[in-house]
Amino acid sequence: MLKSKIGLTVIMLSLVxxxxxxxxxxTPAPQTTSAPVKVVExxxxxxxxxxxxxGAVLINGAxxxxxxxxxxxxxxxxxxVDTAVRFNYQSIGSGGGIAQITAKTVDFGASDAIxxxxxxxxxxxxxxxxTVAGAIVPIYNLKGDDGKVITDTIKFSFTALADIYxxxxxKWNDPVLAQANPNFKLPAKDIIVVARSDGSxxxxxxxxxxxxxxxxWKDKVGQGTSVKWLTGLGGKGNEGVAGxxxxxxGAIGYVEFAYAKQNKLAYGSVQNKSGEYALPxxxxxxxxxxxxxxxxxxxxxLSIANAPGKNSxxxxxxTYLLVYMDQTDCVKGKKVVEFIKWGLSDxxxxxxxxxxxxxxxxxxxxAVLDKLNKVTCGGKPL
Amino acid sequence: xxxxNQAHFRRRKIVNAxxxxxxxxxxxxxxxxxxxxxxxxxxxxxxxxxxxxFTDLPTPVGVAGGGVLNAIVGxxxxxxxxxxxxxxxxxxxxxxxxxxxxxxxxxAVRFGTDVLSGVPSIVMGxxxxxxxxxxxxxxxxxxxxxxxxxxxxxxILRTTEEMLKLVPRNLREGSLALGASEWKTTLQVTLxxxxxxxxxxxxxxxxxxxxxxxxxxxxxxxxxxLSAELDQPIxxxxxxxxxxxxxxxxxxxxxxWTTAFVLIALVLGLNIAARVFTAWRLKKMGWx
Numbered sequence: 001m002l003k004s005k006i007g008l009t010v011i012m013l014s015l016v017x018x019x020x021x022x023x024x025x026x027t028p029a030p031q032t033t034s035a036p037v038k039v040v041e042x043x044x045x046x047x048x049x050x051x052x053x054x055g056a057v058l059i060n061g062a063x064x065x066x067x068x069x070x071x072x073x074x075x076x077x078x079x080x081v082d083t084a085v086r087f088n089y090q091s092i093g094s095g096g097g098i099a100q101i102t103a104k105t106v107d108f109g110a111s112d113a114i115x116x117x118x119x120x121x122x123x124x125x126x127x128x129x130x131t132v133a134g135a136i137v138p139i140y141n142l143k144g145d146d147g148k149v150i151t152d153t154i155k156f157s158f159t160a161l162a163d164i165y166x167x168x169x170x171k172w173n174d175p176v177l178a179q180a181n182p183n184f185k186l187p188a189k190d191i192i193v194v195a196r197s198d199g200s201x202x203x204x205x206x207x208x209x210x211x212x213x214x215x216x217w218k219d220k221v222g223q224g225t226s227v228k229w230l231t232g233l234g235g236k237g238n239e240g241v242a243g244x245x246x247x248x249x250g251a252i253g254y255v256e257f258a259y260a261k262q263n264k265l266a267y268g269s270v271q272n273k274s275g276e277y278a279l280p281x282x283x284x285x286x287x288x289x290x291x292x293x294x295x296x297x298x299x300x301x302l303s304i305a306n307a308p309g310k311n312s313x314x315x316x317x318x319t320y321l322l323v324y325m326d327q328t329d330c331v332k333g334k335k336v337v338e339f340i341k342w343g344l345s346d347x348x349x350x351x352x353x354x355x356x357x358x359x360x361x362x363x364x365x366x367a368v369l370d371k372l373n374k375v376t377c378g379g380k381p382l
Numbered sequence: 383x384x385x386x387n388q389a390h391f392r393r394r395k396i397v398n399a400x401x402x403x404x405x406x407x408x409x410x411x412x413x414x415x416x417x418x419x420x421x422x423x424x425x426x427x428x429x430x431x432x433x434x435x436f437t438d439l440p441t442p443v444g445v446a447g448g449g450v451l452n453a454i455v456g457x458x459x460x461x462x463x464x465x466x467x468x469x470x471x472x473x474x475x476x477x478x479x480x481x482x483x484x485x486x487x488x489x490a491v492r493f494g495t496d497v498l499s500g501v502p503s504i505v506m507g508x509x510x511x512x513x514x515x516x517x518x519x520x521x522x523x524x525x526x527x528x529x530x531x532x533x534x535x536x537x538i539l540r541t542t543e544e545m546l547k548l549v550p551r552n553l554r555e556g557s558l559a560l561g562a563s564e565w566k567t568t569l570q571v572t573l574x575x576x577x578x579x580x581x582x583x584x585x586x587x588x589x590x591x592x593x594x595x596x597x598x599x600x601x602x603x604x605x606x607x608l609s610a611e612l613d614q615p616i617x618x619x620x621x622x623x624x625x626x627x628x629x630x631x632x633x634x635x636x637x638x639w640t641t642a643f644v645l646i647a648l649v650l651g652l653n654i655a656a657r658v659f660t661a662w663r664l665k666k667m668g669w670x
Contacts, residue, residue, distance in 0.1 A: 058614055060521065060603070069629065072606065073442035079607075088615055090604045091625065104519055237628050259630040354444060 056083065059332050062090045063097020063110030064201050065237070066134060066256055067319045071110070073351050074343050081342060085335045094201040095225055101126065101322045107332050109322035112201020113225045114301040127325045127375075128301045129368050130318040131343060132357040133289055135257040135280040136205050137267035137315070141245045142172060145187045154268045155180040155277050161270065162214035164191055164252060166221075167231040172250060180271070187250075193232025194244045194253035199225040202238065205305065205317035206254050212306035213314075254315075258356040272314040273306050284313035285358045294363045300371060302364075318360075323375070330377035337372050337382060344368060420646070427643025430636050435644070440606050440622075443631050450641050452608045454648070456523070456616040457592065460602055463527025463612070464534050464591055469584060471531075472538030477568050479539070480546035492543070499536035506532045507597025515601060523609075523616040526602030530594060534587035541583025545576035581660045585653050592649050595620035619645040 061071075068091035075087035092100070094111040101109030102123040111128070120126065138161055142150045156164075157180045163169040169176055172186040196203045204225045211218040221227050233248075235241035241253040242265060257280045260267045269277045278284050288307035296302040306314045321340060327333025342348055349359035360368070375382055434449050441448030475491055482488040510529035515521055549572045557567040573580070595618075598604070603615035604625065619641055626638035 058605075058607075058609075060615055062603075065628070069443045069631065073444060075606070076442045076445065086607050088603075088605045088607065090599075090615075092599060103516060105515055105521060238630060239628055256630070262630045262632070351444075 057085045057331055057335060058088060059085060059107045059335060060088045060090075061097075061108040061110060061321075062092050062100045062106045063322070064094045064112045064319055065091040066094075066112050066201055067110065067132060067357065069258070070132060070352055070355050070357050073355060074339075074348060077347075077351060078339055078342060081347075082335070082338065085339070087339065093199060094204070095199040097322065098123075101324075107329070108336055110320065111322055112317055112319045113204035114303070114320075115299070115322075120299070123322075123324075125324045125326050127323055127371060128299045128320040129323065129340060129371065130300055130302070130320050130360060130364060131340070132352050132359055133285055133304065133316055133318045134357055135285050135313050135316045136202055136209075136254055137257050137260050137280045138252060138254050138270065139242065139245055139260055139265045139267050140252045141249060141266070142189070142251075143187070143249050145185065149266075150184065150186075151266060152181075152184050153266075153279070154186075156268050156270045158271045158273075158275070159214050162210045162217045165193060165195070165210060165230070165232075166214070166217060167193070180277075189250040192248045192251040193229075194235055194241050194248075194251050195229045195232055196226070196237070196241055196254075197234030198236045198240075200237075201225060201317070201319065202254065202256055203227065206315060208303050208317065209305040209315040261356055270314055272310075272312050273308045274310045274312075276310050278311060278313045280313045280315075282353070282356075282358055284311055285316045286361065288312035288314070288316050289318075289358070289361050289364065293361075294367050296364075296367065300364075300367060316358075325375055326379060327375060327377045327382070330382065333375060333377045334382045337375050340372055341369065423639065423643050423646055426636075427639035427641070430640045431643065435640055439608060440637075443629075443633060448637070450617075450619065450622055450637070450644065452605060453617040453619045453622040453641065454644065455608060455610065456602065456605070457619045457645075457648075459523055459610065459612070459616060460526040460530060460598075460618055461588060461592055463524065464530035465584075465588065467527065467531035468534035468538055468587060472535045472583075472587075473542050473573075473580065475535075476539045476542035476546060477573070480543045480572075481564070481568060483547075491539075495536040495539050498532070499540065502596075503529075503533055503594050504596040506530075507600050510597065511600040518613075520613070521601065521603035521615040523602055523612045523614065526598055526616065526618065529597040529601045530591040533591050533594065533597070537587040537590060538580075538583050541586060542576070542580045545579030545583065546572055548579070549575045578660050578664065581656055585656050589649050589653060592652075593620050593645065595624040599624075619648075 071089045094113045097109040100106045173188045207223040211223045235244040238255045238259040245251040245253040272278045287309045291307040291309040438449030479488050479491045506529045510525045514525040557571040598621040605615045605617045623641045626634040
């Protein structure tokens with residue numbers, strides 16, 4: 001009998017052994033050069049080994065879902081730039097990122113939401129570092145009276161979105177919406193409001209915007225990563241909101257611009273603070289960022305919602321990396337700082353644009369670089 | 383009188399036919415989801431299957447190609463750790479519970495496993511996070527394996543115990559009568575007689591944990607690179623499916639399906655392999 005039990009164990013062990021051997025044999029040839037040419041060649045041939053040499057430092061980070069596609073691209077490319085380091089980023093949400101960096105189970109965190117005073121005090125020495133910005137767009141699914149899906153860009157006047165989410169505008173043919181959209185007829189259908197049910201940086205930015213345009217919203221609901229919605233349905237994640245909107249005729253929701261664009265969802269135009277109807281273009285978000293300049297606190301956190309500029313897109317936000325100003329592991333600390341500098345350089349910005357993220361304006365970038373130069377390790381400069 | 387009997391008989395025949403038909407329909411309904419899932423996953427995931435998918439590491443959005451080698455290896459390692467912990471504990475505890483069912487400890491073991499098997503897997507993940515990840519201050523393959531081991535143990539324990547109980551009493555008594563000690567009887571007579579069921583229990587356990595994504599988020603954490611280091615974060619197949627599925631990109635959605643296909647194929651393959659192995663083993667030992 002003992003034999004058969006040993007046999008069983010052998011199966012299990014061999015399973016592990018096979019895996020381990022597989023890894024060993026798959027260990028890639030060391031990358032000797034980090035020339036950009038090499039990177040391009042790698043991308044074109046899509047070589048499997050994005051791959052660091054054995055013994056490279058592994059740096060773990062976690063947080064926001066919104067910048068995940070960009071960060072995963074950045075870390076993939078950066079493995080060719082610096083072969084001595086590997087970055088592992090897991091998108092567990094902004095709230096999770098803040099919690100994990102506070103518990104110090106990761107080397108860096110990421111969040112779309114600005115930390116609260118309470119969160120700052122629980123993680124003394126934490127620093128927010130903006131990396132890129134993104135837009136949030138209202139999406140809708142609406143069939144006209146003729147039964148056809150309305151493909152025109154619906155315009156939302158200054159407080160229209162707030163009033164819809166407050167439950168004050170209930171029908172698509174409400175005078176407020178009809179007046180803003182004289183070129184086509186909106187049907188007399190109920191508006192089905194869809195919001196994120198999970199804690200999210202997208203919700204933080206969206207409610208930031210709603211609070212700024214509507215005093216009533218600020219008063220009744222306010223701003224946060226998850227708020228107490230007054231009306232409507234919930235969806236988990238961008239995909240949940242998009243799915244719920246897609247399934248309900250007359251639904252309206254909000255998602256990140258990259259998500260709407262990639263999935264070819266119909267999104268609306270929104271009236272900004274100066275009264276113009278803006279579209280979520282790269283330029284419109286850049287203008288919004290420029291409107292606020294570097295008027296940021298020492299933590300480099302800044303809301304760019306409801307920007308005053310004529311061409312500014314009003315629903316946008318920065319996304320941030322979270323690192324401790326005083327690092328405990330000098331090697332990792334140095335690598336993290338080097339990486340962020342690379343991400344903010346033209347090399348990093350190239351990938352951001354490719355994936356519909358908006359790189360930082362020069363002044364903000366300089367503020368981040370200045371801050372990075374002050375990062376220490378055990379009290380000493382890096 | 384005769385007609386009455388005939389009517390009664392006919393009624394019974396009709397009831398029988400109706401009930402049989404209902405059973406058939408119920409069986410069919412039970413099989414439909416299985417076939418449906420298999421066909422659908424094969425359709426959606428099979429399309430993008432390639433050799434690279436098994437040999438390459440993941441690529442980010444916008445970079446062609448890419449595979450899930452890291453997750454296949456990672457799942458193997460994490461499940462391996464879980465097996466190393468759960469199989470010995472499960473089987474040995476089951477022996478005790480089967481041999482001494484009415485002792486306080488035997489009752490406690492059975493009650494404990496029943497409660498444990500009802501605990502949601504995400505709770506196991508948080509538990510492993512609290513007792514391993516937080517004190518160590520980093521995510522690791524160990525913590526993932528540990529979380530899965532707690533999910534596996536009650537499954538293995540309960541099936542093994544039931545299987546041991548099914549072994550005829552005479553067999554045990556025969557062994558004892560011939561002078562074998564109690565531990566020898568259990569280990570060399572009872573367990574081999576029940577080995578087929580025990581392996582089934584282990585396979586059920588493996589199949590169950592192989593698809594767990596929730597406890598992996600806060601334990602194994604995930605890792606886009608190939609890693610065999612047990613104290614570092616590691617990728618697993620279900621977690622990879624989760625990450626790909628919630629992304630905004632079609633490319634990643636396709637990869638999620640393909641990964642799902644790979645996961646199902648691996649679990650199915652492992653299952654079949656274990657069954658063939660036991661059959662062969664039993665034949666060799668002269669049990670069948």
